Amino acid sequence: MHTQTAAIAPRQTFRTDAASVGTISRRPVEDSAADPLGVEGVRMTYARNEEIFGEGEPSTCVYRVLKGVVRTYRILSDGRRQVAEFYLPGDIFGLEAGDMHRTSAEAVSTCEVTAIRRHHLVERAISDCGAGHKLWSLTLHHLRRSEEHMLVLGRKNACERVAWFLMDMAERIPAHDRLELPMSRQDIADFLGLTIETISRTMTQLQDDGLITLPSCRQVVFRDRRTLEDMAA
């Protein structure tokens, strides 16, 4: 199944810990789950770092996150990785133009998803225009986010990227001036087109500047949202 992931750089070794639990967690948890798209799906659980689908695999399902966080990404032959998006509970991922996945998807944390057969969705989109329109809107929304991401990757410096990331996550995981990061520094780095060291240095600098405090490496407390938002803009 892993056609493209033959020669991966040493960094990706963390992925191996999923193999040990893969066969167990990949079984469906419940037979059916009602979905907001109006198509029945199958509930699945994935362990941390377990692959949900891989680049080059046939695109049979579309997924909706129930619990946990999922990342989609692409990798170059030498192991450089670009995380395209993080998907939080309620988010839908795995929609593809063709019948092959162009990105890979993995569980950032232990997570539950509903898997919806792609052809069920397409059939419904063809018969029910309302559902089709909803899917289109969803894709347009993804495209808009993707274009924003391109602006960040192409034109913003490390500080602005991190500030943007924190503001974006804070918006998606609402909590009063406090943010629990669901992903590692490496994930953030690969999302922002930086290295883990730069993420770390930038975070501590934001702390030194009095914009945030870091009770632990996964927790961020906002102390000056206004300035952060200005940096992120």
Next chain:
Amino acid sequence: MHTQTAAIAPRQTFRTDAASVGTISRRPVEDSAADPLGVEGVRMTYARNEEIFGEGEPSTCVYRVLKGVVRTYRILSDGRRQVAEFYLPGDIFGLEAGDMHRTSAEAVSTCEVTAIRRHHLVERAISDCGAGHKLWSLTLHHLRRSEEHMLVLGRKNACERVAWFLMDMAERIPAHDRLELPMSRQDIADFLGLTIETISRTMTQLQDDGLITLPSCRQVVFRDRRTLEDMAA
């Protein structure tokens, strides 16, 4: 109309030359033009660097390129610009999730487009599921390209970016081992997240390495496609 483009860096001054011809060229050329999306549109011409729509404006139309090239982009308050995509004849642009444009669009060269009323398209998508499905596919295709672009911006060096760009353009503008670039170095730089100087230096280096020749700054002749494709991958 230009709500967001108040304080732009000096670099954007080239845009002013469109103003002189804007009122003339903006008139419809023909009343109606059959479109592959099955909705009638109005043919328009735009001068080089003329704005087709701006960030923040209401999204009333979707466009199809007939002649010339269009760029869509976003800019930061200090003038940094990220070109999201170049649209060639046959391409469709201007589709938005909401009723407001999140990017701006300008004519790279003098160009003709068909403008299709957005609500006509949406109405048709709602009544004709086939058309709706086509629009969805189109958006998914854009999303796929956008994710590839993110990988380039986030993880590739200057050489790889330029090689990728040249290979991509060569694929979209087919001609035997020869490519006529429709856009300036500045456009390429802003598309690839680099500076104009880096683009120039990289191009001459590719020439020195025997991979391309540059008869003029807009013309590229491919001498070693294999190596270029390896760099681009």
Next chain:
DNA sequence: CGTCTCATTGACACCCTTCAAACGAAGTGG
């Protein structure tokens, strides 16, 4: 308490940017 993984911090290198100047092509006017 030892091990493992991930995060932080430091020193240094390098790729790309910045600033500056020269170059070339196209257009204009004498």
Next chain:
DNA sequence: CCACTTCGTTTGAAGGGTGTCAATGAGACG
């Protein structure tokens, strides 16, 4: 036909931001 201007491109020199390499620190777990 030739100066002159203008705009875009090329080239050079120097600096800075981020990457690389390496060591240390901090939790989690057995």
